[in-house]
Amino acid sequence: MDREAKNEKEENDREREKGVAAMVACYQGFDPAAYLQYNYMPPRADFDRQDSIVPWKLGCLHRAFTEGDMGGDVLVDVGSGPTLYQVLSGCEVFDTVFLTDFLEVNRQELRRWLQGEGYSSLDWTPYLQHVCKLEGRRPSAWTEKAARLRSVVSDILPIDVHLPRPLHPDSQLPTAGADCLVSCFCLESVSPDLASFTRALGHIRGLLRPGGHLLLIGALGESYYMGGPGVRIPVVPLDEAQVCASVRASGYTLVRLEVYTLPQGMMVGVDDVTGVFFVKARKP
Numbered sequence: 614m615d616r617e618a619k620n621e622k623e624e625n626d627r628e629r630e631k632g633v634a635a636m637v638a639c640y641q642g643f644d645p646a647a648y649l650q651y652n653y654m655p656p657r658a659d660f661d662r663q664d665s666i667v668p669w670k671l672g673c674l675h676r677a678f679t680e681g682d683m684g685g686d687v688l689v690d691v692g693s694g695p696t697l698y699q700v701l702s703g704c705e706v707f708d709t710v711f712l713t714d715f716l717e718v719n720r721q722e723l724r725r726w727l728q729g730e731g732y733s734s735l736d737w738t739p740y741l742q743h744v745c746k747l748e749g750r751r752p753s754a755w756t757e758k759a760a761r762l763r764s765v766v767s768d769i770l771p772i773d774v775h776l777p778r779p780l781h782p783d784s785q786l787p788t789a790g791a792d793c794l795v796s797c798f799c800l801e802s803v804s805p806d807l808a809s810f811t812r813a814l815g816h817i818r819g820l821l822r823p824g825g826h827l828l829l830i831g832a833l834g835e836s837y838y839m840g841g842p843g844v845r846i847p848v849v850p851l852d853e854a855q856v857c858a859s860v861r862a863s864g865y866t867l868v869r870l871e872v873y874t875l876p877q878g879m880m881v882g883v884d885d886v887t888g889v890f891f892v893k894a895r896k897p
């Protein structure tokens with residue numbers, strides 16, 4: 614690499630590090646309880662409307678986990694935040710589940726749920742009941758599903774998707790890697806730009822064994838969201854083509870993309886999301 618190219622690379626690296634550091638600063642005000650209220654409680658989280666996003670998301674995850682092409686023991690949720698919906702189907706398929714997040718306040722929120730009912734900021738019962746219905750079980754089986762999830766969560770780990778090795782080496786992940794990764798509304802919400810989003814996809818790919826699957830849910834057209842009162846967090850605005858290109862550029866085989874366009878009533882000022890994507894991909 615000649616001197617000029619080396620200088621340009623060093624400048625790009627410095628700019629990238631500044632962008633990532635700015636994102637870290639934004640997240641210092643993240644409020645798990647507020648975030649849950651903004652996104653996972655009525656009116657935004659509505660199970661009764663046929664066109665609601667929540668049944669759509671849970672349906673995508675249910676189909677992806679149960680359509681017969683997944684196997685193994687270990688599921689890792691990347692950037693769990695304070696939410697659990699993303700592993701309610703996967704916990705029936707995998708015997709070892711790792712939840713992860715960058716912030717201790719979110720890891721604490723997840724630990725509180727693991728302690729038992731009534732300790733966490735959100736009552737996940739409607740989500741558990743809905744996934745039970747998707748599985749052909751009676752809604753009252755939600756207690757069994759909650760017990761199953763509590764039994765398979767092996768640890769709640771710190772993670773940083775901007776590191777080439779996002780998890781600490783002592784994280785007890787199998788040497789070969791996880792059998793499946795799920796990640797929802799994380800990578801685009803923690804990356805300063807599209808290149809960083811794509812790089813983060815590559816970093817988490819290293820957590821996955823060859824042949825393993827990635828299930829990615831994320832925001833389309835979103836440029837910010839409120840992570841708490843007065844906590845405005847920038848988001849990389851993505852379109853479908855960029856999502857597909859980044860998934861492929863970071864070394865995955867794209868299995869399918871599904872897209873949900875938000876009805877007008879869902880725009881409630883806590884973000885400017887216009888749609889949601891669901892990706893199922895595979896590490897060759």
Ligand SMILES: C[S@@+](CC[C@H](N)C(=O)[O-])C[C@H]1O[C@@H](n2cnc3c(N)ncnc32)[C@H](O)[C@@H]1O
Pocket residue numbers: 640643691692693694695696699714715716719772773774775796797798799802803
């Ligand atoms: C929009 S929230 C998504 C939470 C949850 N997965 C959901 O579906 O709602 C983004 C999450 O990314 C986490 N995060 C922030 N910086 C991160 C980083 N560098 N690496 C991994 N996760 C990060 C935040 O703490 C937050 O929990």
Ligand SMILES: O=S(=O)(c1ccc2c(c1)CN[C@@H](CF)C2)N1CCSCC1
Pocket residue numbers: 652653657658659666667670798799802832835838848875879884886889
């Ligand atoms: O499930 S959602 O699609 C959802 C859920 C979570 C988030 C967003 C959207 C958009 N902003 C993200 C910031 F990263 C977080 N949903 C949006 C419509 S109403 C119910 C919640």
